[in-house]
Amino acid sequence: MLRLPPYRYHRPERLDEALELLEAHGAMARIIAGGTDLIPNMKHGLFTPDHLVSLRGLGELKGIEAKPKGGLRLGAGVTLAEVAASEAVLGAAPALARAARNVAGPQLRNAGTLGGNLCLDTRCTYYNQSEFWREALGYCLKKDGDRCHVTRTGRVCVAAHSADTPPVLMALGATLELASPRGRRTMAIRDFFMPDGVWNQKREPDEVVTAIEVPPVEDGLxxxxxxxxxxxxxxxxxxxxxxxxxxxxxxxxxxxxxxxxxxxxxxxxxxxxxxxxxxxxxxxxxxxxxxxxxxxxxxxxxxxxxxxxxxxxxxxxxxxxxxxxxxxxxxxxxx
Ligand SMILES: Cc1cc2nc3c(=O)[nH]c(=O)nc-3n(C[C@H](O)[C@H](O)[C@H](O)COP(=O)(O)OP(=O)(O)OC[C@H]3O[C@@H](n4cnc5c(N)ncnc54)[C@H](O)[C@@H]3O)c2cc1C
Ligand code: SF4
Known part of the structure; x- marks a missing residue:
């Protein structure tokens, strides 16, 4: 049986509280939203944070708003089931609803969030395995080892980005809003990802994606x-x-x-x-x-x-x- 390592669970109710907790616990803390990816990864020993800072109580991350001319604003904490069923999303960008509906199964979509989907860890046959399995192979570059079993070099990890909503949001030209103990910023989603399977996001580990904006359609189109x-x-x-x-x-x-x-x-x-x-x-x-x-x-x-x-x-x-x-x-x- 795969067991979770011990950790302390924090459930703040405001974003500034969450950011304070992330700052206070630094590298020992990790953000958790629906937990549908993080918890299995912790059971596999891929992450061993002492503190989990939950986003579930943060009202600021909730809600989907239809904006004029096909624009949308989605809180990063909305569940994939909410995105899939949203009239606003179905009206403005039906493929985003379809991508959310194409993720996993109903239970996971009820718990999993849009923000978690955007920040999903990369996946690989040689990585998403138990500690025992990975140890038998001598681990790998992404976690505890010095060699990649895919490229057969020690230079780069090519674990696969495996989330379904980002391709649609990128095609739409969406913008992300981020908040960290150092302040807030926005970033075009096309600039968010990097070609490094170990950490593929231009986001600091204590930086929370708070919202996603889909731009409106130009007049006449x-x-x-x-x-x-x-x-x-x-x-x-x-x-x-x-x-x-x-x-x-x-x-x-x-x-x-x-x-x-x-x-x-x-x-x-x-x-x-x-x-x-x-x-x-x-x-x-x-x-x-x-x-x-x-x-x-x-x-x-x-x-x-x-x-x-x-x-x-x-x-x-x-x-x-x-x-x-x-x-x-x-x-x-x-x-
Ligand atoms: C059996 C199974 C099948 C799956 N199939 C699919 C699939 O087909 N397609 C797919 O896309 N996904 C799939 N998933 C992965 C996962 O369920 C979804 O990607 C889900 O959207 C993750 O959201 P979450 O809220 O549960 O993220 P969590 O597990 O809570 O977090 C995932 C990561 O994102 C970080 N994070 C979460 N929210 C934020 C935020 N707002 N800001 C910054 N960092 C954040 C966490 O620290 C963590 O590193 C599957 C999972 C399982 C177990
Ligand atoms: S380094 Fe990355 S791509 Fe290579 S085996 Fe490990 S997880 Fe897979």
């Missing part, structure tokens, strides 16, 4: 969004590949913007390059979708950080991309 996911089973599984798309159309149904973001491959979600430009000025068509699927295929390289065969995962990239693109069309022009 329509926005459509999509989320696609490859996983072994239709429920519960982490993504082998997760993708978020956002497209903007003018009145005539012509594409004026397209962003594609993929994750589940390396240590951060990333924008597909030279992707949107294929679609600019085009009407939505099967040929365009085929060209976009081919471009995604060329840019995605699955690694052996998952137990599932990388060649099969690579072959599935255009399949999942086609299915995801289908969520965006057909797009009718004005009569």
């Amino acid at each position: 329509r926005r459509r969004t999509a989320h696609g996911k490859l996983r072994v089973r239709k429920s519960i599984d982490f993504p082998l590949l997760s993708m978020g798309l956002a497209a903007w159309f003018d009145d005539a149904g012509t594409v004026v913007g397209l962003e594609g973001v993929v994750t589940g491959l390396g240590s951060r979600p990333r924008h597909l390059t030279r992707f949107g430009e294929l679609a600019l000025g085009e009407r939505w068509s099967p040929d365009l979708m085929e060209a976009l699927a081919a471009r995604a295929h060329a840019q995605c390289t699955p690694l052996e950080n998952h137990i599932v065969d990388p060649d099969w995962r690579k072959a599935m990239v255009p399949v999942i991309m086609r299915r995801t693109l289908e969520q965006l069309g057909p797009v009718e022009g004005a009569a």
